[in-house]
């Protein structure tokens with residue numbers, strides 16, 4: 001709580017308000033300057049400015065409360081609709097996150113100002129979409145260990161890798177389903193990368209089946225084409241290397257793709273000549 005923030009004081013009862021609902025994380029009270037009667041404000045008890053700063057528990061509490069309170073407003077006031085808004089940054093007059101929930105009536109004077117030229121962005125929508133999606137691809141991917149693989153979630157990877165002439169995703173799925181390789185022995189892992197909840201990359205770590213104990217093997221790395229050159233393959237391989245460091249002395253791999261070979265070298269792998277079962281090796285200790 002910020003000591004000089006009015007929002008913090010309102011949310012924590014240090015300034016008296018007309019409280020409608022309160023729990024451990026949020027407070028809801030009447031706006032003193034209502035747009036219409038029943039105008040509510042929802043505030044987190046902790047200090048936040050913007051929606052994107054809220055922790056998950058607070059964000060969920062606000063959404064849930066706004067839904068319940070909308071229903072209550074509908075039941076009591078029978079409005080033509082309920083409007084929910086939140087202003088961010090310099091437009092947040094309280095400088096503490098708050099959501100407005102209020103009943104609306106036709107011709108009540110509240111206005112959402114439409115642009116004068118309603119088609120002003122028509123030719124740019126595709127460009128706008130690309131810009132936002134590109135940002136998500138570069139910045140909002142999530143890499144984590146897969147505990148249970150759901151083969152259907154790899155269908156896009158399977159189709160695209162087959163079109164590129166690769167068989168390794170097909171083998172990954174088949175071996176997983178058959179129980180031949182589930183990446184679940186000591187020191188093994190399967191990492192996936194998701195963007196907008198789509199699986200767009202995969203990479204596995206196995207105990208090496210050829211060179212004995214204390215040696216790991218990178219397997220089945222694949223990143224979908226449209227997501228390449230954004231550093232995702234590097235981050236995935238780094239996740240494998242970090243896991244491998246806890247279990248192995250050396251990390252091996254085999255690739256016949258020269259582009260992939262150069263990529264692994266930038267991560268510290270050394271190229272090995274004249275070995276049937278490996279082309280690259282990284283010493284971990």
Ligand SMILES: [Zn+2]
Pocket residue numbers: 002005006007008009046047048095096
């Ligand atoms: Zn505050």
